[in-house]
Amino acid sequence: MGKANFQRPKGTADLFEENVHEWQHIEQQARKIFARYGYGEIRTPMFEAFDVYARSAGDTSDVVTKEMYDFNDKGNRHMALRPEGTAGVVRAYVENKLFGPEHESPYKIFYMGPMFRYERPQAGRFRQFHQIGVEAFGSKEPSLDAEVITMVVKFLASLGLKGLKVALNTLGDQGSRQAYRDALVAYLQPHADELSKDSQTRLEKNPLRILDSKDENDQKIVADAPTIFDYLSEESKAHFAAVKGYLDDLGIDYEIDQTMVRGLDYYNDTIFEVMTTDPNLKGAATIAGGGRYSGLVEEFGGPETPGIGFGLGVERLISLLQAQGQAEMKPAGLDFYLVHIGEDTQAKTLELATALRDLGYSADLDFTGRSVKAQFKTANRRDARFVITLGEKEVKTNQVQIKDMATGHQADLDLAKVQDDLAGIVKVLEAEEE
RNA sequence: GCGGUAGUGGUGAAGUGGUUAACACACUGGUUUGUGGAUCCAGCAUGCGAGGGUUCGAUCCCCUUCUACCGCCCCA
Known part of the structure; x- marks a missing residue:
């Protein structure tokens, strides 16, 4: 093993030989299929001012408070390695005025590359990991939601994956979400003592999280909780119904999962995840996650612009491919x-x-x-x-x-x-x- | 950030407080010297993650540290 000081950083990986072939295959497939849907590539820096992420993710989110890989540079600027792709892309969208009339609308782009999170490595979880992501700005049309979801499904299918399911939910608009949050807290408050310790703190910080708690007792309590559907505005109801309708028309299978929530604050209306039912990846079952968001572009100084996107974890995708024996790892033979x-x-x-x-x-x-x-x-x-x-x-x-x-x-x-x-x-x- | 398990060669691994650390795969060379995928033969860890300690002596005991893996938080 040699000198201990020359080990690669915790939670990172060296990829070579067979491993690289699978990565290349996935990336190539993504470029090909995304191009068919009219998505062009965008490359943004791997680090940004700390505030770019703090602003977009919300100052109290875990990503910001404990997972950010941040540092001060020699000019004493507070920088951070990107923990996810959306914030940087939104920043670039605004900074380059891609909302201008000479650009397509919706503005549809994808990115792929490394992301960083300072956390303890585990199955499907690394300090440097890779995402393939997509964003589309400038349209509230539910058909765009359906297109994005369809594109992920088609992409994953093109890799030969099986045993996937699309979980779909809606968070409603800001108003619906706030009303629901209040109702949920009101319902849970009397049960506060019975909740697990984690959920008791979640009750303060992020009550929606209690919905997908792993604690059995929590789940019992939550079973009778009000659902977001009771609090949706007419507009959000119609939007969600339309998305489902389009997906039905396109023959995309999905399951409504009322307990699915999002870690970041900016999501609203449609959210979705593509998860595997493969038992080998129980700790990292979510392959891709995304949804609609609003307010982000304004947050960065641009005009009010709705967005929708998803991020997909390449490492997780690959472990799933390997678990299913689908990973193509033979290099081409020599002529x-x-x-x-x-x-x-x-x-x-x-x-x-x-x-x-x-x-x-x-x-x-x-x-x-x-x-x-x-x-x-x-x-x-x-x-x-x-x-x-x-x-x-x-x-x-x-x-x-x-x-x-x-x-x-x-x-x-x-x-x-x-x-x-x-x-x-x-x-x-x-x-x-x- | 919290809790748990593990760490032997290129790989998978066996092993014991005490001269040469099993075995298998891979690799390299050879099997009449210019021809492959078979067989057979041989070689291949001065070293048991790193640092320190206990001991006459440690890969095997103790401490620290690093890393990987599992669970929680959270997430891709």
Whole structure:
């Protein structure tokens, strides 16, 4: 293990080889599908002024009070590594006046990259983790809610995931939410003594959280609590009904979950989560979470603009993919592996490899002076389609051997005419495979 | 931030207060020297997360620390 001081920071990961392939696949899939829905990419800084996050998340939220990875820079500015994507995107939206008339509305964008939270690592929870997220600004239309939800579902489906469910709820508008909150507190207050310790503090800080408490007794008490649906304004009711209607039309399955709430204050109306029912990820069942919000753009000095978005945890997504055996982790096999014998062949071999690469093939060779047998073993391990052998003899005659690793058949290849010959020879060898 | 479990080579792991730390996989080399995926042979931890202590002696006992994992808070 070596020196203890050179360990990677707590809660971070090094990704390489197979792991990277799955990441690339996911990111590529996201770009492809989001583009179909008209979402362009936005890249914002990985850190912002501390206040950007404090302002958007609410000063008392856990994210701000205990999870922020913050620091003072050399100019004594209070900065923070981004704990989530929305705040930075909203800041950029306002700062670049993307609400201006020359830009599309709704303004639809996605982002992907690392996020940071100073907390104790655990299953599906890291100090540096990655999110793929989406935001759409400037439309209150419920059809946009439906589009966003549909897009996540389609994206996840494209990765071959199974056992997912979309949980849907509404928080109502500001007024509905406040009225409901009061009603909930009024209902719970008489039971305060019976509530779990955690829920007693939640009663003060964030009563809605009690709804999804894990404590059994809390759940019993909550079972008879009033629901948000009793307090929705007509407008919020209509909005939610419309979202459900669109999702039904689109054939997207969802479940209404009245106990689902949000950690951040700015959400209202539609909220949703995509969760897995896979028991392996019980502690990190939520793969993606999002919803509609209002007031954020104003908070950053822009015009009143509604928004909707979601964030998706890539690490969680990957553990789920792996649990389901869906992770595609085989690297692509090599087209050509060049075996060379003798020291004088190195130059010629490198030359041939370069020529093959210029022709668009993948090709590799040995750089450690190993035996022919060893080189063939490597070719095999690299899943090479063809092996080309160069020895003293071949260099002299300019005729090399090309071997089809699947069949063992060999043919001669004229080095002087690689470009013209190759395709023909490959065709012949392939024919012999029949 | 709180509580719990663990930490042996590239990997999975066995193991004991006392000369050479099992076994398997992987890897490297060889099996007549220019040909792979099989078999067989050989090699592969001066070291048991790090630091300190107890002891004649510690990988195995004690303390501290780091890290990972599990649960809570919270969340992706």
